Amino acid sequence: MTMLSRVADRLYWKARYLERAEDTARLVSSYHLLIMDIPSGAELGWDVLLRILDAEPWFYSRYRVANEANIVKFLVADTDNPSSVAASVRSARENVRTTRDVLPEETWEQVNELHLFVKEAADKSVGRRNRQAFLDEVVSRCQMINGMLQTTLSRDHAYRFTRLGHLLERSDMTTRVVDVGVMELMERDSRFAAIDPLVWSSLLQSLSGLGAYRRMVGPLLDGASVAEFVLKEADHPRSVAFCLRGIRESLRPLSNNEAAMRQLERARRKLGRFHADTMSPDDIHRYIDDFQGLINQLHDTISDTWFQPEAR
Amino acid sequence: MNNHWSSYQPGAFYDELITDRGSPRTAARGAVQLFQELDAEEMAARREAAELAIREMGISFTVYTEGGNIDRAWPFDIIPRVISAKQWKKVSRGLIQRSRALNCFIDDIYNKQRILADGLVPADIVLESSNYKPQCRGMSPRYGVWAHICGSDLVRNVDGKFYVLEDNLRVPSGVSYMVENREITKRVLPELFENYSILPVDDYPSQLYRTLASLSPRDRKRPCIVVLTPGIYNSAYFEHAFLAHGMGAELVEGPDLMVGDDECVYMRTVDGPVRVDVIYRRIDEDFMDPEAFREDSVLGISGLMRAWKAGKVAIANAPGSGVADDKVVYAYVPEMIRYYLGEKPLIDSVPTYLCMDEKDRDYVLNNLDKLVVKPANESGGYGIMVGPHASAATRRKFAGLIEKNPRNYIAQPTLSLSTAPTYCDDTIEPRHLDLRPFILQGKNSWVTPGGLTRVALVKGSLVVNSSQGGGSKDTWIVEGKV
Structure with a gap:
């Protein structure tokens, strides 16, 4: 059973948007928890999140002040920000709406419910009081949808393109999360080095990786080993290495996959060259930038090969 | 008995569920009984549950308006229409x-x-x-x-x-x-x-x-x-x-x-x-x-x-x-x-006057207040005039349209569309309805058991199209004794 190029395109984006909604919710949530643990005088700025998401120009075209309220609103509830939780969920819903016929029937119902929930609650969840409960609910609903797809979707093209979108978005977001930590270290006064573990543990939490890290690496957190872990620990499902392996598995059965496979191998080799202990925060930041460039090229190749075959 | 139903008046039309003596028709007896046992609160709860199900299942239709297209939830009445097999x-x-x-x-x-x-x-x-x-x-x-x-x-x-x-x-x-x-x-x-x-x-x-x-x-x-x-x-x-x-x-x-x-x-x-x-x-x-x-x-x-x-x-x-x-x-x-x-028609058509025919046209123009006038070539209920409900000005407008382009218009007697009990606001009232079954034909033929019942939710209205305020009902074809 084959699949329309247009449908493959939409499935891919559906998965990317769902993952983006979940990851953005996780990012805001872990930052929200982190802020409360930070001693006064060492305030972290919320604007770090804007830099992570490459959203500064867009943000400043709409808001004057980069304060907590504005940034959380922009990242969670603002439907004019195409990457906000609300807009991502809406885009995921639009993509499911037009691919209902190849997805398990519950998909539409669950994505639609998620959309209705976010539409109803997002605006009220910008303030600190309701924020956490809202973000938790978004994350758990996204997980429910992913779990449902994982357990009901036939292992055909619908699964492959869903997985490609899901893993590509996730590896992009994971590298961004590492970047948050690195940028924090670069910017902060060394007097506050004592809070480093707090930053790193919150980042691991946003990747549901704290427990796994403790078991596999140990209870003590330091920047270099955390970065190594989330990028290269191939057994951890949110690590970039895990995502790349999954992408390779999904690409392998597709026809005309040569260019995409080559692109993927470049990213895998690049990942192999990551050694946090020999790199300065500056190096790591640049490295992540380069790596994201490779991920973007992989996206372009996938799109040119399977979604717009005429353009080839 | 619930007072929702005791005050139900089928009126001068054929009612799908209730006879003119006020008792349920044979095929509908069980359904009517069950609804009669539901009190006002319970009825409202069921309607709410239906609205929720419609939203969750994402059943919608699109209405074109000047302000853009709107996706609307599907309008549904919880009381089914029952027909004997x-x-x-x-x-x-x-x-x-x-x-x-x-x-x-x-x-x-x-x-x-x-x-x-x-x-x-x-x-x-x-x-x-x-x-x-x-x-x-x-x-x-x-x-x-x-x-x-x-x-x-x-x-x-x-x-x-x-x-x-x-x-x-x-x-x-x-x-x-x-x-x-x-x-x-x-x-x-x-x-x-x-x-x-x-x-x-x-x-x-x-x-x-x-x-x-x-x-x-x-x-x-x-x-x-x-x-x-x-x-x-x-x-x-x-x-x-x-x-x-x-x-x-x-x-x-x-x-x-x-x-x-x-x-x-x-x-x-x-x-x-x-x-x-x-x-x-x-x-x-x-x-x-x-x-x-x-x-x-x-x-x-x-x-x-x-x-x-x-x-x-x-x-x-x-x-x-x-x-x-x-x-x-x-x-x-x-x-x-x-x-x-070489067969006799088994199901009736509505008598139709063709405005292109001189004799028919004269009849139509002289009886606009009794007839329904329809354009020959439109769907969705657009461009229709229901004579008995139309103003004198509308009738004059249609007379002009017919004379200008007789091929484009037909007229039919105003049928008394049947009604069925429909849950409106918080009472149960008769509303007019029609039925659209679907007939499939390829190597073999097949007809849907029932079809889509559309209901005019506005009191007295005969327009059932969802684009114009119509709703729908589940349609049952019921076998055997109930």
């Missing part, structure tokens, strides 16, 4: 007979035109109709069937008899709502099903699949069937997706298809081009192929008509089928049944 059997035989005759007519028109030569139907009204497509001359699709899916609108008059009001042979819609309505009732009123034997409606997609598969030009175990939709902004998109999913078929848009040098139709897939056997077309034929019809169509597929004529692909409904979907042609259907099948 015995009565339905007669109706469905009549519908199959009708659909067979209509298909003979279409096939005749594009080939020998015997019925025109014999003078039974005036040639000019057929050949000058915008629904007649000369591009289809000489084609004879498999089994001689052109209109594989027909949605006929039935109304029940005060005499309790069903009449066919019109036959939709182009791209009839609504069948997915028939299936979903049953799904909602099952969720919201499960206890109704305990003591009833209700004919299931949810196998419609498999019946449609069987019909379409029987048209495949290639003899394959699983022919490649696609549903061709104009896209997400079409008012019936929900249904297109629903049917594609139900058949395990691809839902395609024009740009997904192309015609190869071998005159076969291919769809663009992630594995390269794949040949298509049958297209279930849900776009208007005028937009189907810019090469054969409207050049400005961006929805269409260049060369599709060539592929169809070469017998490389089947299209349902076949282009040109609309020639029998015309309110003037409608007037001749009883004649067609006698002419092509």
